Amino acid sequence: MCVKFPANCKHPPYSHPYREVATVISGRIGFAAGDTFDTSKGDIGGAGSLGVVPANRSHFVWTENEEAGGRCRGQAAPLPRAAEPQPSLRSLLRKRVGAEPAPTGLGDKVKR
Numbered sequence: 347m348c349v350k351f352p353a354n355c356k357h358p359p360y361s362h363p364y365r366e367v368a369t370v371i372s373g374r375i376g377f378a379a380g381d382t383f384d385t386s387k388g389d390i391g392g393a394g395s396l397g398v399v400p401a402n403r404s405h406f407v408w409t410e411n412e413e414a415g416g417r418c419r420g421q422a423a424p425l426p427r428a429a430e431p432q433p434s435l436r437s438l439l440r441k442r443v444g445a446e447p448a449p450t451g452l453g454d455k456v457k458r
Contacts, residue, residue, distance in 0.1 A: 350415045351375065351407070358383055359406040364420040370395040373414025379405045 348371070351357070359381050368377070370391050377397050378388025381404045390410070391397070399405050 347419070348415065348417050351409045351413060353409055353411050353413050355407075355409045356383065357407045359404045361402050361404045362420065363401055365401050366399045366418055366420050368397045368399070368416055368418045371415045371417055373412050374410065375414045375416055376408040376410070377405065379403055383408075 351373075370393050372393055374390050374392045375395070376385055376388050376390040378385065379399070380387055383406050385408055388406075
């Protein structure tokens with residue numbers, strides 16, 4: 347999601363149930379973690395700056411004398427791993443084709 351903040355914006359502390367990755371696209375955006383809005387607890391980053399917020403962590407943002415834009419991406423928690431090891435692609439191909447697949451050149455050893 348892309349967001350645009352006006353100059354002198356003060357977004358109060360908030361949280362969400364997912365991890366968030368935010369990138370400053372234009373201008374400068376201040377960011378800090380905490381339940382109380384206090385700009386001395388954070389930093390301001392310009393275009394290209396990146397911030398990562400863990401799930402359920404209170405945080406807030408602000409701008410100074412210029413508008414700014416950013417991109418935020420929420421990320422759900424990874425799915426739990428399977429209890430039993432899953433077969434590799436190589437073993438599935440071997441079983442299906444009945445022969446060793448051709449080397450890919452990505453670390454495969456060639457039998458001579």
